[in-house]
Amino acid sequence: MKNIFIVVFAFICFSAKAQQAGTAEVKFPVADPSPADIVYFPLNAPKVKAGDPTKPIIKIVYSRPQKKGRDIFGVLEQYGTVWRFGANESTEIHFFKKVSIGGKKIKAGTYSLFAIPNKDTWTIIVNSETDKWGAFTYNPSKDIVRVNVPVKTLAKPIEYFSLTFTPVTEGANLIIGWDRTQVELPIGF
Template identity: 95%
Template sequence: MKNIFIVVFALICFSAKAQQASTAEVKFPAADPSPADIVYFPLNAPKVKAGDPTKPVIKIIYSRPQKKGRDIFGVLEQYGTVWRFGANESTEIHFFKKVNIGGKKIKAGTYSLFAIPNKDTWTIIVNGETDKWGAFTYNQSKDMVRVNVPVKTLVKPIEYFSLTFTPATEGANLIIGWDRTQVELPISF
């Protein structure tokens, strides 16, 4: 009987210790100041209901830095320098089918987006490398296409780096906006 009592007592102690370990607080990282976001074309693609034939054509995963009173292009993001197109990890664009950008056919798949901002034009870059942090290891030899697009100056600044799509006759336009700058990248499919 004494042995059974010792075994039961040991099991209770072990169980209590295991429960303490499993309920110990885990330290989670703080919220990122540049939150991740996703945009689809068509915009409603992830929200379709059963029976709706809408399928995604493009999906972009990106981080959204904030202006926070700073001058962005030409100051924080230097003109003529490759920029990660957002914050944190390089922005990823996924094409669910073959697309055409700047006269170049691009196969369905996942790519990264970069930009070279300038005062009057930007060079938008679709690159074959993914899963990189920022533009620190950007490799120009992996570029799929580079397209120069004009800059539109906005009257009212945009606080968060923002992406959206508008429909176009032969595809969609990727609209990029931050601070007082907006550019548009035509994508046909």
């Protein structure tokens, strides 16, 4: 009987210790200063109600760095250098159906977006490699298409790197804005 009591006591002590170890405080990472965001075309695609036939055509997942009083293009992001098109992981664009960019047909699927900013024009790049951190391992041999687009200078700066779409007759324009810079990438479908 004494041995059974010792075994039960040891089991209770061991169980209590194991439960304490399982309730140790978890350390969660701090919030990222460049939060992730998603933009769809059509813009209302993720919010449609039952019975609404609207389906997404394009989805972009990107991180939104902030200006924080800095000069961005030509200073923080050097002219003539491949840029990750946001912050953190490379920006990913998903086409739910075949599209056309710069006269090139692109199959439905997920791709990465990069840019080469310059003072008067940007080169927007659609690349087949995804799940990369920034542009550190960018491989130009994986480019699907490169398109040069003009720069529009804005009167007021935009604090967060921002993306949106505007509809056009045969597709949509991806509007890119940050600091005092705005560019548009036409996408046909």
